[in-house]
Amino acid sequence: MTESIPSQAEVVAYLASPAAFGGETPVKHVETHGAHVFLAGNTALKIKRAVRYDYMDMSTLELREASLRRELELNAPAAPEIYGDILPITRSADGRLALGAEGEPVEWVLRMHRFRAEDELLTVATRGELTDAIAADLGRQIAAYHKAAPVRDLPGDQLIGNILAELHRVFAELTNDLPHAATGPVLGTMTAQLALLAPLLRKRSATRHVRRAHGDLHLRNIVLIGGRPVLYDALEFDETLGTCDLLYDVAFLFMDLCHRGLRRQATVTLMTWLTELEGSEDTGLAALPLFLAVRALIRAMVLVQTDRAAGTPGLSHGEAMDYINEAQQFLNPPAPVLVALGGVSGTGKSVLARSLAPRLGAAPGAVILSSDIERKARGTIPDYASSSRTAIYQRLFERARAVLGAGHTVLLDATFLEPQCRAEAKALAQEMAVSFCPLWLTASEPILVARVGARRGDASDADAAVVRAQLARAPDAADWTHLDSSGSPEMTLEAALSIIGSHLAG
Missing domain, CATH: 3.30.200 (Phosphorylase Kinase; domain 1)
Incomplete structure (x- = not known):
C-alpha cells in the first residue's frame, strides 16, 4: 500500500x-x-x-x-x-x-x-535476437555473479515463508483488483509445497546456497554491452529481500523468459548456469516450481501496485492474471522423463536437444546434460577412442540422477557408442522409476562429415576422422528407436516429438 x-x-x-x-x-x-x-x-x-x-x-x-x-x-x-x-x-x-x-x-x-535502449535484453529478445550463444553467455555471467555473491547465514525456508506471508497479506488488500478466487488457491498450494520443501531449503542454507544475490534478475535488468550480457539494477532497498537462495534469484529470469514465450532461451541459460556451478544446484531444482510461482505472483502484485501509484488502476489486470495462471501451471509440472540422444558425431544430437528441451518436463524445460559440454567444463582433453570417456559418462549419470530426483526431465546428449553406456542409461531410468525414451540418430557418412566440418565454436571437437572411426565400429543400438536425422532440424524435431509422445502415451 x-x-x-x-x-x-x-x-x-x-x-x-x-x-x-x-x-x-x-x-x-x-x-x-x-x-x-x-x-x-x-x-x-x-x-x-x-x-x-x-x-x-x-x-x-x-x-x-x-x-x-x-x-x-x-x-x-x-x-x-x-x-x-x-x-x-x-x-x-x-x-x-x-x-x-x-x-x-x-x-x-x-x-x-x-546505454542504448536497443541493447536492453528485453528489447533484444523482442526483436528475436536473443540467440543460443547470448543465452549461454548469460548463464555464465549469472554463475560468475553468484560465485562472487557473499554467503548469508539465513534459513532458506524462512526467507520464502516470509515472502509468502507478505503475499497473503498484500493480496488480501488487493481484492478489488485481483479477486481472492484467483490468488487464494495458488497461495494455498505454495504454502503446502513450502512445507514439503523446508528440509531441502534449510540444507541449502547450511551449504552456502543462500547469498546476498541480485534479487531483481529479469530481462529489463540485463543489457548487452560489447556483446556481453551485463547484470545491473540489483535490488538494494531491502537486504533481506536481496538475500535469497541462488536458485530463487535466477528463477526470476526463467519466469520472465517463460512468460514471454522464450523457453528455449531459458533452457539454454539453465543448462549453462548449472554446468558453470558444477552441478551443485542440481538437487535444488526440486524447489524451482515453487520459486517460479512465487516470482510470478510477485510480478502480478507489482503490476497492480504500479498501476495504483501511477493513477491507472486496472491497466495491467489482464497481464497480472496471466502471471497468476502461470504460477498455477508452474506448481503442477509433468512427471520427469529420461530421454537419451545417441549416435555418432554429426547426427545433430545437440541441435535436437536444444529444440526438445523447452517442450519437455517442468518449466522452463528439460535439463540438457551433454558429454561434450561436461568434458569442456572439466577441462578433459578430447579422446574419442579411449576409455577416458568413462568418467564423463559416470558424471552425466550422477547429475541425471540428481536432476531426475528433483523432479525434472533430463536430456542426455552423448554418442552412447558402447553398449554398457546404453545399458547404464536404461538402468538409471529404472532406478529412478521414470519413463525412458532412447533415440538413436542416424545419417549418411557424407552428411556427417559435412556437418562436423561446418562447425564453428561448437562444444564438440569431433572431425571427419573421428566420424569415420566411429562408423567403423558399426554401432547398431538395436534396442533404441532409430531416427533418421539427415533432413532439416525441423523435420528431425517433429519426428522426435512424435516418437517421444507415442512412447509416453504407451
Whole structure:
C-alpha cells in the first residue's frame, strides 16, 4: 500500500528539463514503481520515487539517499560500464534547483552512463535476437555473479515463508483488483509445497546456497554491452529481500523468459548456469516450481501496485492474471522423463536437444546434460577412442540422477557408442522409476562429415576422422528407436516429438 508523502513534482520537472543536463538535449522520462529515470545524451539520472510500499520505504530523503548509495555499491562491481556517482540536487539562493552544487540537498541522484535502449535484453529478445550463444553467455555471467555473491547465514525456508506471508497479506488488500478466487488457491498450494520443501531449503542454507544475490534478475535488468550480457539494477532497498537462495534469484529470469514465450532461451541459460556451478544446484531444482510461482505472483502484485501509484488502476489486470495462471501451471509440472540422444558425431544430437528441451518436463524445460559440454567444463582433453570417456559418462549419470530426483526431465546428449553406456542409461531410468525414451540418430557418412566440418565454436571437437572411426565400429543400438536425422532440424524435431509422445502415451 502507499500513503501521502510530500510531492517530488518540482524535482521531477527540473530533471525532465534540459537544464539538468547542462544543455538543450531533449530528456526522456521513464517511471517505474520505485524510481524516476531521466535520459539525455550519454547520461542517465535516477531518483527514488517518494513512496512507501509494504515492502519498500522511500518516504524520506534520508532513506532515498541510503538506497541510492547501496544501489551504487551493489552494482558498480558487476556493471562498471554503467554506474557513476551520487550527486545532490540543491536549491540556490534564488530558489532554483541545481545538480551537484553546494547547499542543502533536496533530493539525491544516481548518475549513470546511458546505454542504448536497443541493447536492453528485453528489447533484444523482442526483436528475436536473443540467440543460443547470448543465452549461454548469460548463464555464465549469472554463475560468475553468484560465485562472487557473499554467503548469508539465513534459513532458506524462512526467507520464502516470509515472502509468502507478505503475499497473503498484500493480496488480501488487493481484492478489488485481483479477486481472492484467483490468488487464494495458488497461495494455498505454495504454502503446502513450502512445507514439503523446508528440509531441502534449510540444507541449502547450511551449504552456502543462500547469498546476498541480485534479487531483481529479469530481462529489463540485463543489457548487452560489447556483446556481453551485463547484470545491473540489483535490488538494494531491502537486504533481506536481496538475500535469497541462488536458485530463487535466477528463477526470476526463467519466469520472465517463460512468460514471454522464450523457453528455449531459458533452457539454454539453465543448462549453462548449472554446468558453470558444477552441478551443485542440481538437487535444488526440486524447489524451482515453487520459486517460479512465487516470482510470478510477485510480478502480478507489482503490476497492480504500479498501476495504483501511477493513477491507472486496472491497466495491467489482464497481464497480472496471466502471471497468476502461470504460477498455477508452474506448481503442477509433468512427471520427469529420461530421454537419451545417441549416435555418432554429426547426427545433430545437440541441435535436437536444444529444440526438445523447452517442450519437455517442468518449466522452463528439460535439463540438457551433454558429454561434450561436461568434458569442456572439466577441462578433459578430447579422446574419442579411449576409455577416458568413462568418467564423463559416470558424471552425466550422477547429475541425471540428481536432476531426475528433483523432479525434472533430463536430456542426455552423448554418442552412447558402447553398449554398457546404453545399458547404464536404461538402468538409471529404472532406478529412478521414470519413463525412458532412447533415440538413436542416424545419417549418411557424407552428411556427417559435412556437418562436423561446418562447425564453428561448437562444444564438440569431433572431425571427419573421428566420424569415420566411429562408423567403423558399426554401432547398431538395436534396442533404441532409430531416427533418421539427415533432413532439416525441423523435420528431425517433429519426428522426435512424435516418437517421444507415442512412447509416453504407451
